[in-house]
Amino acid sequence: MSERKQPEEMRTVEAIEPERYEAFAPPSYHFDLERRDFLKVVGGGIGVFLVMGEPAAALAQESGRPQFRFRMPPLPKNVGAWLHIAPNGAVTVFTGKVEVGQNIRTSLAQQVAEELKVAVDAISMVMGDTARTPFDMGTFGSRTTPTMGPQLRRVGATAREILIGLAAERWNADKKTLVAENGAVRDPATGKTLGYGELATGQTLAKTIISTDPLEPPADWTVAGKPLAKVGAVEFVTGRHRYPSDIVVPGLHYGKVLRPAAFGATLETLDASAAKAMPGVTVVHDGNFVGVVAPTLEEAEKALGLLKATWKTAPQISNAELFAYLKQNVLPESEAEEDRLRHETGSVESGMADAPKKFEATYTVEYIAHAPLEPRAAVAVWQGGKVTAWTGTQRPFAVRDALADTFHLAKDDARVLMPDMGSGYGGKHTPECAIEAARLSRGAGKPVKLIWTREEEFTWAYFRPAGVIDVRAGLGADGKLVAWEMHNYNSGPSAVMTPYDVPNQRISFHPTKYPLRQGSYRALAATANHFARESAMSELAHMAGADQLEFRLKHLSDERLKAVFLAAAKKFGWPRAKTAPGQGFGIGGGIEKGGRVAACAEVAVDEKSGEVKVTHVVVAFECGAIVNQDGLNNQVSGAQVMGLGGALFEAIEFADGKILNPMFSKYRVPRFKDLPEIEVVLVDRVDRPPAGAGETPICGLAPAIANAIFDATGTRLRAMPLAPHGLKKADPTPPAPRAAAEPA
Amino acid sequence: MSIEIKVNGRKHSVNTSPETSLLTVLRDHLGLTGSKYGCGEGECGACTVLVNGYSRRSCIMKVGDLHGQPVTTIEGLEQEGKLHPVQQAFLEAEAFQCAYCTVGMIMTTVAMLNAMPNPTDEQAIEFLNGNICRCGTYPRILRAVHLAAERMPKGEAR
Structure with a gap:
């Protein structure tokens, strides 16, 4: 166990001014007063308040220019979360984060429990109530696990030290000799024990923490890092939970x-x-x-x-004009400056000029809907x-x-x-x-x-942005990339950068005007950018006469990404020999939001009907130290199922300001029959802080499927969804590559 | 007008039109909010209840078409405070994320196991294909189905 700092000076609450709930929520307020009020309101006990010490710039999720832009102000030095221990021993954690199925009610409680040394079910989480929880930007961008998780662990650790301090006072003992365990402080020398409730009784202690107290390293976790059932799960299987x-x-x-x-x-x-x-x-x-x-x-x-x-x-554009519209409506330089992304290394022109083999292709993604089952x-x-x-x-x-x-x-x-x-x-x-x-x-x-009715949800919510992505690359005589150029129009800059080593690069995101209301999505533009880049990488591997995996490894110096590619490939048995007609294998992966993902897909294409079936998916994922193994497995597996829809058949059809397929009978989402065999390989890096996992695992699948379809049929599909009506009727006008890939 | 219906073994008199959906009657007249609205066209399965032991989409069934047939909702599955084996299996298999589809999945599974006590994966997939889980927990739901099938008292349709 690591050494801990001495807790800050504890203050006893004197002035009492009840019912000032309102002051807890907004940013930039006078903290001392409310802290005291809080303890009055909750009836005394011990409160630990986490003051956000750093402007968390990373909180600003790349937002793909949604209509509702999130102008992220730097976080004020305000309370990020707090924890209360009542005289009856009840532990309550207050956070502005919300539970939407990503299981943070459980994983956050698990992390507090880890530090506070109580059972997970002894902790109540009060979440997303603007009158009772501290201000929070929102639950998105895979930020809960990397930010709120460690913050709450610090809060839990501080509360534990306070309790140990109180017991030490009570027993006149050296607090270094006392242990906290199972909701109580124990003196191993005397065998005396005091429950947290007893220690909190008669107290009005409030403590603020800002600094980064040393934490128990992940390798020493006893509660966190283990599979744990969803908190309150019985409420869900009985239908008692009120959505x-x-x-x-x-x-x-x-x-x-x-x-x-x-x-x-x-x-x-x-x-x-x-x-x-x-x-x-x-x-x-x-x-x-x-x-x-x-x-x-x-x-x-x-x-x-x-x-x-x-x-x-008024007349408005339809799917047929969508991609031309996006390309023709790039916003002028003066607008949306903050959204633009331009990256330039070396000289793409000279790299291309020297390349014996040149590649150029355009990829597209349609608008798709989130379609949460609860509208x-x-x-x-x-x-x-x-x-x-x-x-x-x-x-x-x-x-x-x-x-x-x-x-x-x-x-x-x-x-x-x-x-x-x-x-x-x-x-x-x-x-x-x-x-x-x-x-x-x-x-x-x-x-x-x-x-909202389902039709309203499909029509009046917002969509994952459609996009056009142009890729140009040059391949050297040694089979290595010498130039890489990628331009994303409208769908967003997330994960637009390549993780591969290429000496000459030009990468841009171009904001455009767009015809439908658009906004965030699971991993947002990272799905589109991974689709384009990872498809292109397999196209280039093919051009180089190399194996898809080998070609990638040759260009990778990110050891973590390499490790997940190898882990997925090993489990999948890459490279595999074909055993049936219409069978094909593909791979895809990348880096996003601090995580590393790689997916291998096997497809079976029915030669007669053109039906594409994804039969087997292996996905390897690494997001640092794992907090809840089973919860993480569930997220990663679920992301493959969801990703299958966007990859194969989901697309919003629209014309003249109307959505033409605003119902589940017309907008196909993945069902049981679409389910491939899914194997999840979790790479646990206990030496690294945890990163979020709700989004990144979705990124590898679509390109892996596109690459597998090419492997199976020789047909290269560059538009997502890949095969909404099977291969034969794939798309009446498939976006052809702008120029054939041919040797110079 | 007043309509008599029998839900979870209890008789209710509901003041509505016979055209009103069973789902609306359950949720908004009887306060049985376990059954969920998901699509309103019988395509997602979130509203699934048992009518006479068979799974039915309560969002597209008119309450006037019940004609006295008994309805079982998720609220009627527990017996003497004990979870139904299918509920227990979903719990143990952790077969959910947001769990909004879970009630419909459970009700459909109960109906399936009534008709087919030991379904194969293929049979279960066929039976459950009308139920959508947007979080993508299908593999776990299949695990729960098999777990429940092992534990269901045989020959005891409910």
């Missing part, structure tokens, strides 16, 4: 919103007389916003159907000019701010609660549903529940 859409409050009414005929449409005429005539129904109309509120859901649906509206629409939902209640909203969001504090802005409230007059929700995958960053529910609720003077 945002399940929240009920007294007097609850139901809302529905009249959606415009197309994106950007303006309301011309509205006849709401029939809806208004329904008993108990309120029509809320304000500019383009029209909605209804009724005592039951079925009455709200009926009232919505009775609204007669005409909309003014957007919110319950809004107004009371005394203040609004409370339960809603499914990855950014409860941003939703609170949006509510405050919309209704001209002080921030503290809007409260957002985020019950563990039916996931998001980067698709629930925006506040619209909560705002709509609050509008309807205020208009009707009733508490209102609004659940």
